[in-house]
Amino acid sequence: xxxxxxxxxxxxxxxxxxxTVTCSQNMNHEYMxxxxxxxxxxxxxxxxxxxxxxxxxxxxxxxxxxxxKEKRNFPLILESPSPNQxxxxxxxxxxxxxxxxxxxxxxxxTVL
Amino acid sequence: GENVEQHPSTLSVQEGDSAxxxxxxxxxxxxxFPWYKQELGKGPQLxxxxxxxxxxxxxxxxxxxxNKTAKHFSLHxxxxxxxxxxxYFCAASKDNFNKFYFGSGTKxxxxx
Numbered sequence: 001x002x003x004x005x006x007x008x009x010x011x012x013x014x015x016x017x018x019x020t021v022t023c024s025q026n027m028n029h030e031y032m033x034x035x036x037x038x039x040x041x042x043x044x045x046x047x048x049x050x051x052x053x054x055x056x057x058x059x060x061x062x063x064x065x066x067x068x069k070e071k072r073n074f075p076l077i078l079e080s081p082s083p084n085q086x087x088x089x090x091x092x093x094x095x096x097x098x099x100x101x102x103x104x105x106x107x108x109x110t111v112l
Numbered sequence: 113g114e115n116v117e118q119h120p121s122t123l124s125v126q127e128g129d130s131a132x133x134x135x136x137x138x139x140x141x142x143x144x145f146p147w148y149k150q151e152l153g154k155g156p157q158l159x160x161x162x163x164x165x166x167x168x169x170x171x172x173x174x175x176x177x178x179n180k181t182a183k184h185f186s187l188h189x190x191x192x193x194x195x196x197x198x199x200y201f202c203a204a205s206k207d208n209f210n211k212f213y214f215g216s217g218t219k220x221x222x223x224x
Contacts, residue, residue, distance in 0.1 A: 004155075033212065042118070042201055042214040043156070050210060058211060059113065090155050098144035098163075098207045103155030 002027045004104035006091050012110045013081060021076045021107050023091030031094045032074040033058070033101070034066065036087040043090065049074055050096075081111045114139040116204050118215025126223050131192050133218045135202035136184040142204040142213075145185045147176060150199045150217075159200075160187070192222045 004025045013019055025032065033048040035058075045058030049068040063085055065077040074093075078085060088108050094101040115138040125131050137145075143164035148156035162169045162176045162185065169176050175188040189196055202215040 031210070035214075040121075040216055042116075042216040043203075044214070045212055048210055048212075056210065059213075092155075096210075098205050100146070100158050100161070101212070103148075103157065105155050106153075 002102070004091055004093055004102050006089075006104040006107050008107060009105065010108050012112065014112050015082055016080050019078050019081060019109075021078075021089060021091075021109070023074045023076065023104060024072050025074075025091075025093040025102070026072065027093060027102065028071065029093035029095060029102075030071070031096050031099070031101075032068065033092045034064070034074070034076045035090045035092065036060065036085075037090060037106075038087050046076070046089075081109075083111050085109065086111045113211070114142055114204055114206075114213040116202060116213045116215045118202050118218060120218060121216065122219045122221070124221045124223065125192050127192060127194060129192055131187075131189045131196070131220055131222075133187045133200055133202070133220070134184060135186070135204075135215050136182075137204045137213075138183065139204070139206065140180075140183060142206045144205045144207070145176070145178060146203050147187045148201045148203065148214075150201065152198075156201055189220075192220075194222050194224050196220060197222045 034046040035043040047066040091104040092101040146161035150156040178185040
């Protein structure tokens with residue numbers, strides 16, 4: 001089944017404790033992206049990647065890191081999480097930015 | 113960067129009625145406009161999209177119209193059903209730019 005998977009689905013952590021949210025897709029897509037969803041703000045793009053070893057900032061990259069060492073995986077790293085990073089996070093993949101994006105099920109992160 | 117505005121934020125209709133959601137965008141170079149439906153607890157899913165070389169596109173009960181001059185596009189759902197109840201997002205992007213911009217979302221409630 002073609003899909004985007006994220007882990008964990010739920011995470012509660014404390015300020016400053018490094019964490020990684022994994023994202024994997026099995027559709028051989030070149031484009032992958034991370035978004036955060038906050039009430040009243042829609043989805044805002046954090047980082048995106050056009051291919052292996054090629055990543056770039058979206059609109060809200062501060063406090064996040066990403067890497068793309070393999071085509072199928074695109075982990076999101078929070079080196080020192082803060083409460084304002086409490087949000088619902090989505091990973092997506094597609095053939096390109098101006099093409100259909102397939103979203104994962106989301107990761108609900110709470111930073112205390 | 114691009115700014116996408118979406119209205120209304122909430123919309124309540126009676127089953128069988130039509131629903132219209134409107135979005136405006138600021139960057140005249142944007143040329144890809146998808147609409148996503150997000151059901152509770154799930155990631156957004158593409159329901160229809162349109163490119164700037166087309167003025168209207170239909171898929172059964174769903175249609176999207178695009179007015180490039182006015183820089184706005186709309187989602188039309190006819191003969192609404194309770195299963196249409198969800199949050200709908202519009203978005204915009206452009207070729208070779210790789211960033212993706214979402215509206216703030218519309219919560220549609222279809223009353224039986």
